[in-house]
Amino acid sequence: MKKSNSMYLxxxxxxxxxxxxxxSHGLYDYESHNVHKRLIQASSPLCIIRSGTDIQSISIPSELTSMPNFNILCSLDQEKSEFFIKPHDSEPLWQVVRSMKCQYGSGCILKEGDIIKLGRVSFKISSLKALDDKSSNDNTQDSEDIDCDIPNERETGVCKVCLYDDSEPNNPLISPCKCSGSMKHVHLLxxxxxxxxxxxxxxxENCITYSWKSMECEICKWTYPFSFCNKGRENDLFSLERPEAPYLVLEDIAGDRNNNKAIHVISVTSKNSVKLGRGHDSDVRISDISVSRCHAIIKLRDGNFLLEDNISKFGTLxxxxxxxxxxxxxxxxxxxxxxxxxMSLKNNSSPFDLGAELDNSLDDENIQIGKRSL
Ligand SMILES: [Zn+2]
Ligand SMILES: [Zn+2]
Known part of the structure; x- marks a missing residue:
């Protein structure tokens, strides 16, 4: 493998x-031994691609035509002597929570807006509140900022629910779906x-789950957004009861499952820890076969929400x-x-046996754990 720059050897x-x-659904089975292993050593930027189960690295820039039907997985970037893993547009890049480190040990400190995935089920951390700080109430956002087509002042229309045509600032006539004609408008309330x-x-005990069979308009089948903007003001279509802080709100991101939508409002204190999983004793129950019975745990540490994986079969990401x-x-x-x-950084020293060294250095990275959580 060639070295790119003598300064950064x-x-x-x-x-x-x-x-x-x-x-299968972009899943990786952390218990399976039926995996294909590929070891690569890099001292300059490269791109990692997959074709079938074959993994290859190509230098950047490069002609990407050598492998048929490949996916670009990610790239290795270099800035001076520092290396970075960079996501690629074609496939999302997920960090494996059980391998992550923070000041509280292993796990990931959650931030507002984070997308997490348990098995094949994704959630957005739509709100996160560690302290009962009144002043920050206004910053709390539950939802996507999706603009809706709001009718003009002069446009006429009646609400398809109550059939009145009045429009007040706190109860405007909106058109939040794809319906047209006399079915176009509806009052916010x-x-x-x-x-x-x-x-x-x-x-x-620690969670209120709000769920909807369907969030879509019965006529045009358009899925309603959680919130929308009208003249710069954000309006929620759903009103949620919030517990006292600390709490966090997980919003279901519909994947290839049905139309069910759910929002989980989770209370976390320094004394409890909240279990997420398929099991009946989970605080946040997720009914999906790719989710382990006790899949992940959320704890509060110094006002931080810490997400830990519980040796789940398909991982927490x-x-x-x-x-x-x-x-x-x-x-x-x-x-x-x-x-x-x-990926791990190694100081360049003497010649080495790549395979043996990689194996030694990476085997403690317990990403392959044979024991399944309950
Ligand atoms: Zn109405
Ligand atoms: Zn509609």
């Missing part, structure tokens, strides 16, 4: 890529009321939109589709 990156043989009537709230720095002291483990990639 000090470091190289050991890369181990494990690809699960099965291609009429729509909120209608949606609330379809909502089911379920309580466990956090989406990485930005490049990830590869530090000196531990490996970075990412998943993209059914491939798990471990």
């Amino acid at each position: 000090l470091h190289r990156v050991n890369i181990k890529a494990l690809t699960w043989s099965r291609d 009429c729509l909120q009321k209608w949606l609330a009537s379809r909502m089911v709230a379920r309580n466990t 956090v989406m990485s939109k930005d490049k990830i720095h590869i530090p000196n002291n531990y490996s970075v483990v990412v998943q993209t589709g059914r491939t798990v990639i471990t």
Whole structure:
């Protein structure tokens, strides 16, 4: 492998890529031994691609035509002597939570806007509140900022629910779906009321789950957004009861499942820890076969929400939109589709046996754990 620049010979990156043989919903089975292993050593930027179960690295820039039907998984970037893993547009890059390190040990400190994935089920951390700080109430956002087509002042129309045509600042006539003609408009309050009537709230000790059978317009089948902007003001279509802080709100991101939508409002204190999983004793119950019975745990540490994986079969992941720095002291483990990639920095020393060294340095990175959580 060629070295790109004599100034930066000090470091190289050991890369181990494990690809699960099965291609199922972009999952990687952390218990399976039926994986294809590929070891790569890099001392300059490169791109990692997958074709079938075959992983290859190509230098950047390069002609990408050598492998048929390949996916670009991610790239290795270099800035001076620092290396980074960079996501690629074609496939999301996820950090593997069980391999992540923070000041509280292993796990990931959650931030507002983070997307997490348990098995194949994704959630957005739409709100996160550690302290009962009144002043920050206004900053709390539950929802996507989706603009709706609001009728002009002079446009005439009647509400398809109550058939009145009045429009007040706090109860405007809006058109939040694709309906047209006499079915186009609805009052904000009429729509909120209608949606609330379809909502089911379920309580466990540490969590209130609001769920809807369907969030879509019955006529045009358009899925309503959680909120919309009208003249710069954000309006929620759903009103949620919030507990006292600290709490966080997880919003279901519909994947390939049905139309069910759910929002989980989770209370976390320094004394409890909140279990997420498929099991009946979970605080946040997720009914999906790819989710382990007790899949992940959320704890509160110094006002931070810490997400830990509970040795789940298909892993707990956090989406990485930005490049990830590869530090000196531990490996970075990412998943993209059914491939798990471990990257660790090594000081360049004497000639080495790449295979043996990679294996030694990466095997403590317990991404392959044979024991399944309950
Ligand atoms: Zn109305
Ligand atoms: Zn409609």
